[in-house]
Amino acid sequence: MERKYLDFEKPIEEIDKKILYLQEIKKKKNIDNQLQITQMQQLFRETTKQIYSNLTAWQKVQVARHPQRPHTNDYILKLLEELYELHGDRVCKDDPAIISVIGKFRGTPVAIIGHQKGRDTEENIKRNFGMAHPEGYRKALRVMKMAEKFSFPIITLVDTPGAHPHMEAEERNQALAIANNIYEMSQIRTPIIVTIIGEGGSGGALGIGVGDIIIMLEFAIYSVISPEGCASILWKDQKALTEAAESLKLTAPELFNLGLIDEVVNEPLGGAHAQPEEMIKILGNCLEKKLAELCSMNLNTLLEKRYQKYRNTGIYLTEKH
CATH class of the missing domain: 4.10.860 (DNA Excision Repair, Uvrb; Chain A)
Known part of the structure; x- marks a missing residue:
């Protein structure tokens, strides 16, 4: 290509x-x-x-959105063996914007769940540009519950501009589906690794974004709103993208310094889109190491650490003047 x-x-x-x-x-x-x-x-x-x-923050946004970055399916096909994709939420229908797979990762049975974008216009329309409907989040939770039942670790791959915002998603209770996933993921009794591989857009990311460890690729982004939306609201000007991206603190190093993610995974020279095979190999090695750490922990200890992790999120100290 x-x-x-x-x-x-x-x-x-x-x-x-x-x-x-x-x-x-x-x-x-x-x-x-x-x-x-x-x-x-x-x-x-x-x-x-x-x-x-x-790179500036806005340039990193462009890299995170690059159409040739490895997507969820690329990681799944290269990293898993004996894989089986599961479809449907058992309530409404299937959502192609989220892929849910059971398979073996380097000998360990796992569940991998992730947003899936397209490579071209036709596939993006099919995948809804990686923006999930409520049935996508319900499907994800169904597979997580299955993984919990069989003691399979869970890996989520986050890459979405946000949850699907249209009326049909709201009619099927988008907010409840995301909120329910956040609640359930906080208590699922199996290790969970969250990996932000591209865009981590707002509630769309959080719907599969609660875990024991959050890792983020070097040029991925994670934010409550897109730079375009922020520029439109705060600057009243779509051209203020550079200022908006800088203000949002959405890059991996900034989020690591704020304590919102646990590890930054370095990308190959020129970004993941320049060397996708190498990026998949690097992430695979990182996931193998993190899985070994989490799977060696007592489940009660794991859940307590997960609770404390999110209980302490947002706490920061300021100097007295």
Whole structure:
């Protein structure tokens, strides 16, 4: 698949085009220009590192939304064996915006539940751009309860702009479905790892976002509102995206410093979209380590730590003046 470059990646794109041109010349005219190619490849890596070491919050939002980032299904197909997808909420219908799978992760039976976006317009329409309906959250909870029954650890992969906001979702009680999931996930007697792989949008993320450990990819985002919505409300100007993104403190390092997530998982050079296979491998290794830690804990201790984790969320100290 041809790589799609973001606006701020244009210097990288230009170097990439030069590398491809030199490689084509070498192949067609049998010219020994390997030294030039090697030098350009080194420049490509250095330029990528320089750009990605200095991204603004708004640029990280763009990376988090990149259509070529690995999605939930990509992780599932690469990380699970003997997998079986479960459909439907047993109340209304199935929701393609959320995938729920039982399978073996490196020998351990697990349940993986995550938002699923599309790669193109047609698939995005089918998946509703990763915005779940109430039946999606009910399906997720149904599979979590099944995992609890069989003592399977749960892994959730969060990647949504938010819950589906239209009237049909409200008619089927979207708020209750999300609230019920938050309540139930706080008490489920099996380890839960929440992983924010792209966008963590508001209540849509929280519907599968309560767990013992919350990890977040380096260029993922997690926020109560999108920068576009924030700019529209506070600045009355859709163009104030940069200011809004900075104010929201939605990046992984900022959220880690605030104590809202537990670990930041570094992405490969150039972001997950540049090296999706490497990103899947990195996350798989992280999940294996975290699962081993959680599965070794006594269940009562695990639940108490989960309770205290959320009981203390939002507490901060200020200096006396």
